[in-house]
Amino acid sequence: MVVQDMPHGTLPLLYTFHFYLFGIIAIVSALLFVTRKSPVAAALWLVNTMFSLAALYVMLDAQFIGVIQVLVYAGAIMVVFLFVIMLLNLGQGVVGDARGLGWKLIAGAVGVALLAQIFALTRSRTPVNLTLPAGYTAQQVERTGAITPIAGPLFNEYLLAFEVTSVLLLAAIVGAVVLGKQRGEGDAG
């Protein structure tokens, strides 16, 4: 919301400070998430990453996305992750990486490629038809409330895609139940 008063391209000091603060927290947490041996600690570092991402979304005036990030990822998915980790009692034991050197090299190469892509994208100019004027989102939120800009297109223009996605999720749930049932029967018999 502060951004709209500033000339294009410059940002207030506080904004820059917070951007780097949350950016650094996100990256450090992500690194810790990958390197921790204990699955519970790794999961918690991932939660921390989600939080800093949510903060970055809020700084982009996308409060709705930020809150959904916390609600869905940190509040629901990661809790279920923890639940499963505890149920399987992976505990503090060290789970060794079963994959060999080849896989690690491939993973590293993919990571480097993605990093290069991000650098290339930040260097190039964003096409004009993909950008919004500065402070546009903030004005929109001020005028219609925080979720109307998302809910409107979602339930009018893209309703079909939205519904198809829900059918996809339903299919996944049914599939999971079917698989679970099959194994249960095998065990019993």
Place this chain on the structure above:
Amino acid sequence: MIALALDAFVQAATQANGLEHLPPPPSGGAWFLATVVKLLLTFTIYMIGVMMVIWLERRVCAFIQDRRGPNRVGPHGLLQSVADGVKNIMKEETYPSQAYLPLFVLAPVMSFIPALLTWSVIPYGAPWDSQWGTIDTALAPMPIGFLFILAIGSLGVYGIVLAGWSSNNKYSLLGGLRSSAQMISYEIAMGMSTIPVLILAGNVSLDRIVSQQGGWGLHWNAINCTIAWFIFMIAAFAETNRLPFDLPEAESELVAGYHSEYSAMKFSMFFIAEYANMMTASALMATLFFGGWDIPFTMWDNVAPHTLLKTLVTFAFFWVKIMVFVFIYIWVRWTLPRFRYDQLMALGWKFMLPTALTYIVVIAGATLGLEFAGFHPDSWQFAVAMLVINLVLTGILFGLIDRGRLISPSYSRLDKRDLAKLRRARFDRARFEPATSEGGAD
């Protein structure tokens, strides 16, 4: 005559429902100062409130059990919580040798902070139209206030789950597992039960939700969507792990559940967190369903000169509402026994979730129908129509609530015929078996 009076009432109720446009909030130094003052006030009042609620719980419990309760420290034992706090700080902190220490220490904090964070968005009084600009009573009046509450509320489970896991104790772990299953289940019902409120308010900002309920008290969501409030209240009990949903710390089964291994101030933190959560849930119920800071039967608090006096009076009124709900919490705790685990899950998934979903459809349909018929949600006719619909629905729902059908009773795992067979078998054994087995062993 009556028609005239009714007409006057209707005129008053129809006009200026909610707040008219206010000047913008202060900027710069005034904003900063106001925020710091609000921060300190909220925190202080909240913490003292938690202490008083702990005292209240013990006194009410004693009253219900026909005892006296704490009555030695200070007048009527009011300072008992202070004494307990000092005691807990002085005590030795114990750490189980096999615990995962970083999380063991972090868990009490993580269970306490979400309850506190929620208070940053709740408007706890009418805005004050001061000479520096309109000062909102909420610390951070966000446009997504309600979603923020849901998001923060969903984090409350971490403290309990991590405490259970990091203690490296079977009972603690079982408590943590139960808690995560319970809170995920009831969170869904809770979220769904609030959708009708959002439909009526047409926005997710808490300011809007409160101002939509403003006026004579006819637009309170407890009247407009009664069943949603009913479900929300049950889910709030489950979310705060209060009896009859205190399975994570069921002392007759799990020692003390997730906080078995905690002592001194770390245990105290869990204790404080429980009461903090209780007050937060009460504040949410007051905000979402009982008009927030709105004073019923008068328009005085909703109309123009927004003086400091109005802010203070509405603030006091908001706290009265919170205390009523806190009292209900305590009352229920010392009245009802604990659910069994499968009953808990059946209640959450088979009863509350379908009811909440059906209710969303009913309320959305009723709102649409009434708007087609020309009644705006702010009009009194709309509120009365909703009241009638809700009375009928509540009647149907309470008529349907039957322990044998919706919530499985204690013999639910067995078919009625099997149960009869079992009873017969026991009877037969008692009759025919010779008295050789001298008991004791089994």
